[in-house]
Amino acid sequence: MAAAARDPDLEGFLALLAATRAPRTVDAYRRDLLDLAAHVERPLKAVTTEEIERYLAELRAEGRSPATRSDNPAAAVALPRKARRLPRTLSPSEAERLIDAAAGTTPRSLRDRALVELLYGAGLRVGEAVGLGKTDVDLEQRLVRATGKGSKERIVPLGRPAADALRRYLSRGRPHLDRRHRPELFLNAQGGGLTRAGIFLVLRRLAEKAGLEPERVHPHLLRHSFATHLLEGGADLRSVQEMLGHADLATTELYTHVSDRRRRELYFSAHPHARRRGVSKS
Secondary structure, three states: OHHHHOOHHHHHHHHHHHOOOOHHHHHHHHHHHHHHHHHHOOOHHHOOHHHHHHHHHHHHHHOOOHHHHHOOHHHHOOOOOOOOOOOOOOOHHHHHHHHHOOOOOOHHHHHHHHHHHHHHHHOOOHHHHHHOEHHHEEOOOOEEEEEOHHHOEEEEEOOHHHHHHHHHHHHHHHHHHOOOOOOEOOEOOOOOEOOHHHHHHHHHHHHHHOOOOHHHOOHHHHHHHHHHHHHHOOOOHHHHHHHHOOOOHHHHHHHHHHHHHHHHHHHHHHOHHHHOOOOOOO
8 A cells, every 4th residue: 555655646646636626535535546556456557447347346335325436536537428337247157157166065165156156146245245144044944134235134035056055065164164153154264254355356266267257257246147137037126126125226227228138139139030131022
């Protein structure tokens, strides 16, 4: 962080900002930029748009308010503005490849399989996954209790694959990691609670093993995929809203646009009349 503080590009930007903004605002921008620099672990001028998007996705996953996120100076970068950008998703086959990449019998493999099954199978935010305790999963009823934004709790059903992966992790994986008798469901190799950064690294490693783009795969991508695949499978919008923990239905409706787009693509690629070209009139 000290290196970022001596970054001449950062100091030049803040000097220009100081000409039109209050000192308190400049200090807030400095803190946010230093946080971003520490997150990517390299100079700010080398940060890519993809990294900024992933950083903002992490802030969303933490449950930061829109006001907090907009205070991030990266939002002031002059990038092309898009109206209602559609969330990126994995295809169902890509999600399966990611899950299969976590196959194994070691404690960490069992943990990783349970983690990715839960993120994709229940659509949890990364902060919700980090905050899960051992008692927050009911494997008999196949339910998980997640604490979301504003400390609001919701109950999300679990599919059998996710419940089975969690059962294997709890019986054969977690006991080998739990050296400190921690309450968290997911533990790291040192016996402490698995962190947000740790989850990002787990997914990046699995993505590389699965032949996916590691930079593309993050916890929120699995949440997006969860919602989109539910809607594509016929789930009603209100139920998906409740499972995601969205306060506003309009937020959930964004996923219907992804589903509509995929249906159109499938139609034009699969239907004989949609693919027909140059049909003669007679």
